[in-house]
Amino acid sequence: MGAISFARLLRLRGAVKVVAAAGVSFLLANALVANALVADVLVADALAEEGTEIKTEIKTGAQNWQTGFSAPASPVARQSFEFHDNLLQPIIVFICLFVFLLGGFICWRFAEKRNPTPSRTTHHSKLEVVWTLVPVAILVVLFVPSFNIMRAIEDVSEADLTVKATGHQWYWSYEYPDHDGLAFDSNLLTEDELKDKSKRLLQTDNALVLPVGSKVRVLVTATDVLHSWAVPRFGVKIDAVPGRLNETWLTADEKGVYYGFCTELCGAGHAYMPIEVHIVSKAEFVIWLRKAKERFATKSQPDLLADLLAARTDSAQQ
Amino acid sequence: MASTTINSKKKAAKQKTTAPAQTEHRPYGIGRWLFATNHKDIGTMYMVFAITAGLIGGGLSVLMRLELQQPGVQYFLGAGDPDGHMWNVFITAHGLIMIFFTVMPALIGGFGNWFIPLMIGAPDMAFPRLNNISFWLLVPAFVLLLTSLFVGGAGTGWTLYPPLSGTIGHANPSVDLAIVSMHLAGASSILGAINFIVTIFNMRAPGMTLRVMPLFAWSVLITAFLLVMTMPIFGGAITMLLADRNFATAFFVPEGGGDPLLFQHLFWFFGHPEVYIMILPAFGIISHIVSTFSRKPIFGYLGMVSAMVAIGFLGCIVWAHHMFTVGMGFAIKLYFSVGTMIIAVPTGIKIFSWLATMWGGSIRFSVPLLWALGFIGLFTIGGVTGVVLALGGIDVQLHDTYYVVGHFHYVLSLGSVFAIFGAFYYWFTKMSSCVIPEWAGRLHFWTTFIGVNVTFFPMHFLGLAGMPRRYIDYNEAYAGWNSVASFGSYLSATSTLFFVVVVVVVLLRGKKKVADNYWGAGATTLEWTVSTPPPFHSFSKPPRISR
Numbered sequence: 033m034g035a036i037s038f039a040r041l042l043r044l045r046g047a048v049k050v051v052a053a054a055g056v057s058f059l060l061a062n063a064l065v066a067n068a069l070v071a072d073v074l075v076a077d078a079l080a081e082e083g084t085e086i087k088t089e090i091k092t093g094a095q096n097w098q099t100g101f102s103a104p105a106s107p108v109a110r111q112s113f114e115f116h117d118n119l120l121q122p123i124i125v126f127i128c129l130f131v132f133l134l135g136g137f138i139c140w141r142f143a144e145k146r147n148p149t150p151s152r153t154t155h156h157s158k159l160e161v162v163w164t165l166v167p168v169a170i171l172v173v174l175f176v177p178s179f180n181i182m183r184a185i186e187d188v189s190e191a192d193l194t195v196k197a198t199g200h201q202w203y204w205s206y207e208y209p210d211h212d213g214l215a216f217d218s219n220l221l222t223e224d225e226l227k228d229k230s231k232r233l234l235q236t237d238n239a240l241v242l243p244v245g246s247k248v249r250v251l252v253t254a255t256d257v258l259h260s261w262a263v264p265r266f267g268v269k270i271d272a273v274p275g276r277l278n279e280t281w282l283t284a285d286e287k288g289v290y291y292g293f294c295t296e297l298c299g300a301g302h303a304y305m306p307i308e309v310h311i312v313s314k315a316e317f318v319i320w321l322r323k324a325k326e327r328f329a330t331k332s333q334p335d336l337l338a339d340l341l342a343a344r345t346d347s348a349q350q
Numbered sequence: 351m352a353s354t355t356i357n358s359k360k361k362a363a364k365q366k367t368t369a370p371a372q373t374e375h376r377p378y379g380i381g382r383w384l385f386a387t388n389h390k391d392i393g394t395m396y397m398v399f400a401i402t403a404g405l406i407g408g409g410l411s412v413l414m415r416l417e418l419q420q421p422g423v424q425y426f427l428g429a430g431d432p433d434g435h436m437w438n439v440f441i442t443a444h445g446l447i448m449i450f451f452t453v454m455p456a457l458i459g460g461f462g463n464w465f466i467p468l469m470i471g472a473p474d475m476a477f478p479r480l481n482n483i484s485f486w487l488l489v490p491a492f493v494l495l496l497t498s499l500f501v502g503g504a505g506t507g508w509t510l511y512p513p514l515s516g517t518i519g520h521a522n523p524s525v526d527l528a529i530v531s532m533h534l535a536g537a538s539s540i541l542g543a544i545n546f547i548v549t550i551f552n553m554r555a556p557g558m559t560l561r562v563m564p565l566f567a568w569s570v571l572i573t574a575f576l577l578v579m580t581m582p583i584f585g586g587a588i589t590m591l592l593a594d595r596n597f598a599t600a601f602f603v604p605e606g607g608g609d610p611l612l613f614q615h616l617f618w619f620f621g622h623p624e625v626y627i628m629i630l631p632a633f634g635i636i637s638h639i640v641s642t643f644s645r646k647p648i649f650g651y652l653g654m655v656s657a658m659v660a661i662g663f664l665g666c667i668v669w670a671h672h673m674f675t676v677g678m679g680f681a682i683k684l685y686f687s688v689g690t691m692i693i694a695v696p697t698g699i700k701i702f703s704w705l706a707t708m709w710g711g712s713i714r715f716s717v718p719l720l721w722a723l724g725f726i727g728l729f730t731i732g733g734v735t736g737v738v739l740a741l742g743g744i745d746v747q748l749h750d751t752y753y754v755v756g757h758f759h760y761v762l763s764l765g766s767v768f769a770i771f772g773a774f775y776y777w778f779t780k781m782s783s784c785v786i787p788e789w790a791g792r793l794h795f796w797t798t799f800i801g802v803n804v805t806f807f808p809m810h811f812l813g814l815a816g817m818p819r820r821y822i823d824y825n826e827a828y829a830g831w832n833s834v835a836s837f838g839s840y841l842s843a844t845s846t847l848f849f850v851v852v853v854v855v856v857l858l859r860g861k862k863k864v865a866d867n868y869w870g871a872g873a874t875t876l877e878w879t880v881s882t883p884p885p886f887h888s889f890s891k892p893p894r895i896s897r
Contacts, residue, residue, distance in 0.1 A: 275604020
């Protein structure tokens, strides 16, 4: 509790060193949970007890020298990426090439030495109508798929599961309101804690765990400043705004580990609050839920109390 | 039809105005600059100011690229740990300096002041003293912004979004200093804009109707309207923020019943027109350069003017496309998406009209035209990626990633800045009577052209791969293109330093005797009818624009 208000004090002073903040939260998590747990370890433990073996397929995200989107991992992402790759990008590349080639031809054909006497033409009504209407037509063609994607993103109805992501300076916390209010914090793993160094700035101590194929409604908010919850391969990005509860949804196609980022500038630790999502089978999810409730149960109550007290102290100060 | 009359009028207008006698009144010493009321002196001061600020703002970006050259934090360290706040201070200062203290002063204050009166045949701006205060407000504004760097620094991004810009994110006075700096810069812009509107409406030479007025004058007129309409909203928004920070109001504080999103709406109501404020004068300049070096009048003058008016109008009503991920309703997102896409149409008209101006021309590839051609090509890239981002469905994937950084640097850093350089090479000799060697201009152009493309093109790839903007550090998966971008920025920076050295050397070498209209028959506007350099007081008697 003392540590929490200290962290808050630091945060209010606005000059918190990233590592210090991450360290404080990490110590807290350690003290309360007894040991830091990586979600897949948790699942593996749980499954080992049940006598089954984890078969989490690790699908990696962005690759070095990548020039396009990563592989989509949800229906919305697939719809968006396919629209971009198959229609939008070809059209804009074509427009650019058309302008460059036309410009290049004009520069060659009408250079001073080839065309010493300039024409005085300044009008061509038909041409002007054409170069107004053709772009309009292209825009209409582009608008239809975009409209469908916008509508798909909007449809949060009939979700199988609801989770809530809350942005803090500088970590995410997750809640499962459908499952006895299971709640935990998700902090960046420091370089020393990483097993796989290539996952630097991506891995967290406690990942968000979701079942494959289920429609998950994600509620997003923040407690201090703006954040944004984004997982590129799910095509999800929604701002976390204090005082507002935003919602979006995702349905993961396949089991695996997916990474995302805070994408709204939130202060010194903006680059240090990644999002890690583990997609597991429905059976694994049930086991994980049971284990996670045990692990985090001790944590959630004192944490809630501490938050409440700290909030009271804050408002008293104001 | 209209355009043929333009030509005959312009030609007729090319009667030489004789330089006034040596008896002209002319202030000297520090008073000439401090109390300057001459549009040419004020324009020169704006230009020196913009170049100075540009070197500082550009320098910050090179340091940022140095940090991003490889994963891990190598330079932005505080007591051995990564200092994310210092990083945020740098990105904020880079944005604010480049927008408010480089591009706007250069295009509007610099070239606008110098050439609007000359182009419309006016002796000076309508309100010379107002013109003086417009400039001199900018200097304390810049000093305040630089001061904020030394009292903790504002690490809010140029958008100044609360709550990060509130006391919860910045308890020290840095954000207050930045806000007051923006107040002064905003007041400076509003006063300047009023001056341009009054000048252009009232002080055109007889015969120069709005239908034959040069396109640069049109572009500055529309820009001035955008400034007068939107800058006060920005002033209001940051005043509310100042009150939230210091007087316990709660406009943007959710605990007090306020809403952080209100600030975003108010900010972008100004912020989106602001990007057109930075690009419209560039459109005007490019039209002049293209027409001059094709030795052909502008194709579709009326279409060009209408396109700029349409862009200015539409630019004011599409602000929330910067906010597709904040959680707005479906219908409102739909409106802002469609509205934004429509801007592509007048923008396309401008691109095609420039190409049509060159078609059939007799093109001479002088240095200003190289910059103009660079502008047209690169602005096209920035334009089509703008359409991508306008699509509400796709923007969700790309919002706040490096794709956006790539996009707006293509339209501003490669658009506006190319137009500024083009204008500089176009008018420098007119302003100073000094001559920049052709080879130096070409070397500057090509190194900058390669440098900026190497810097900004890979950013699209990084954005598609998901790399968020405003990150001090990134996973190794983004290392490749980041290092490429960094090397590009070193090349552009070297090229810019080369440019500065060349200009200084050329100025030190002193004035040459240069023809009044040194670009030849293609240059038809009134500034080419006065001597090079122009007399301190030009058009004391208005020229007659007769048929």
